[in-house]
Amino acid sequence: MNQIYRNKLIQTFQIKEELFDELYSLLQFKDVLKNEYLLxxxxxxxxxxxxxDGSLRTFYSNENGEEINFLFHFDHQLEDIVFTDYDSFLRRSTSKLNIQALENSTVCLISYDNWNQLSNSSIYWQLFSKRMTEQVYFFAKKRIEDLLYYSPENRYLKLLKENPLLFQKIPQRHLASYLGITPQSLSRIRKRICTN
Amino acid sequence: MNQIYRNKLIQTFQIKEELFDELYSLLQFKDVLKNEYLLxxxxxxxxxxxxxDGSLRTFYSNENGEEINFLFHFDHQLEDIVFTDYDSFLRRSTSKLNIQALENSTVCLISYDNWNQLSNSSIYWQLFSKRMTEQVYFFAKKRIEDLLYYSPENRYLKLLKENPLLFQKIPQRHLASYLGITPQSLSRIRKRICTN
DNA sequence: CGTTCAGTTGACTAAGGTCAATTCCCGTGG
DNA sequence: CCACGGGAATTGACCTTAGTCAACTGAACG
Incomplete structure (x- = not known):
């Protein structure tokens, strides 16, 4: 594993250097092609x-075959660099989510068994896994607030401000469903804002 | 503490009977009056x-003084019997939420210090606290799905089906903002559905 | 050069928001 | 027991905005 990835992991998860190898030995590295599914x-x-490296998306698809993007994952964004269906993972239930690479990407995976082994191996890793759950929750809560609090237009403006990189990396049609609107509406909102 | 409450706690949190007293000694019981704030x-x-016993609500208020209900809590509903701003609680940050009694109610509280003490006292309670975070997350994720997936009307129908008790206990104006709409719209949706 | 797909635009529809008036319900006090 | 007040819910009129369906544009790629 190259040094950059190592540092990224240590930094993202704020792992103690001397403990890192315990995690490292359980990781599986993988290159995935654009459009390839991980789940x-x-x-x-x-x-x-x-x-x-690269970027992925987590999405639902509904009965009409429409896709609803739930999360995007890419290397610049600490809070959602992690991808999983945490619900399915923890409860061992079938997932309603898909995870797909948006471009050729490099990821690493930790399996259910290895994760449990790690979590149970010491207080340190148990706290680590708890912190992970908390992070996932904080982000989810923030999304609820956004969806309840703001109109589509304001959600767009907010996202643009908080995460402009998304608009460079992710096709607009994907961002639309992430914001809870149709691609056409997003296009019109953008137009409305430009001309004001 | 009466036996009913004891059983409720044990059942809700699936605590081992023999460990219950460890939790019990850290709880503070409280009667709150209608409209009284806990946060x-x-x-x-x-x-x-x-x-x-009774019911409470967790809500935001925005700059216009409008209230947006985030959660309702009452004795019949396992998944949201617990109330806290988990974000504020864990991060020790100021909260944007209010928690208020909707009627005269009986609650018990566990303080931040006691919670940490408990969590750190054994693997059992540490797992317990992790499971708590997970529960809170699962519920949050479900709300995101609902908000992204369904129209206001379908959200109403879904809530009515999944949690009819809410419509008996909670005033309609509160349910409206929980569903992400205005009280007037909720009233019209109800009318639309009845007459179809 | 043609195919494909994303993005934009147009015309129209449907649905929720807003503001205001009205009705309903319930409790209180005369 | 009835009259009144106040808040909740409903309704009406109107507006704004998102959804829908379809056509068109433009860029990317083979």
Whole structure:
């Protein structure tokens, strides 16, 4: 594993240097091609993944075959560099989510068994896993607030301000469903804002 | 503490009987009056609360003084019997949430210090606290799905089906903001559905 | 050069927001 | 027992905005 990835992991998760190897030995590194799936709905998610390079998305698809993006994952963004269906992972239930690479990417995975082994190996890693759950929750709560609090237009403006990189990396049609609107509406909102 | 509350706690949290007293000794019981606040925004939430009797709500208020209900808590509903601003509680940050009794209620609280003491006292309680975080997350994720996936009307129908008791206990104006709409819209949706 | 797909635009519809008036319900006090 | 007050819910009129369906544009790629 190259030094850059090593540092990224240590920094992202704020792991003590001297303990890092305990985690490292349990990781599986993987290159994935654009459009390749790491999880398909109805499967059980048996890993927690970390984006090292490239970008991925987590999405639902509804009965009409429409896709609703839940999260994007890429290397610049600490809070959602991690991808998994945490629900499916923890409860061993079938997932309604898909995880797909948006471009050729490099990731590492930790399997369910390895994760449990690690979590149970010491107080340190147990706290680590608890902190992970908390992070995932904080981000989820923030999304609820946004969806309840703001109109589509304001959600767009807010996202643009908080995470401008998304608009460079992610096709607009994906961002639309992330914001809870149609691509056409997003296009119109953008137009409305430009001309004001 | 009466036996009913004891059983409720044990059942809700699936605590081993023989360990229950460890938790019990750290709980503070409290009667709250209708409209009384247990948390006001800008304070730090320093407790996790459990509804034993009655009902409460957790809500934001925005710059226009409008209130946006985030959660309701009452004795019949396992998944949200617990009330806290978990974010504020864990991070020791000021809260944007308010927690208020909707009627005269009985609750018990566990303080931040006691919670940490408990969590650190054994693997059992540490796992317990992790499971608590997970529960809170699962519920949050479900709300995101609902908000992204369904129209206001479908959200209403879904809530009615999944949690009809809410419509008996909670005034409609509160449910409206929980669903992300205005009270007028909720009223119209109800009318639309009845007449179809 | 043609195919493909993302993004934009147009025309129209549907649904929720807003503001205001009205009705309903419930409790209190005369 | 009835009259009144106040808050909740409903309704009406109107506006704004997002959804829908379809056509068009433009850039990327083979």
């Amino acid at each position: 398909k709905e109805n499967d059980i998610c048996s890993f927690i993944g970390i984006t090292l | 006001k925004e800008n304070d730090i939430c320093s407790f996790i609360g459990i509804t034993l």
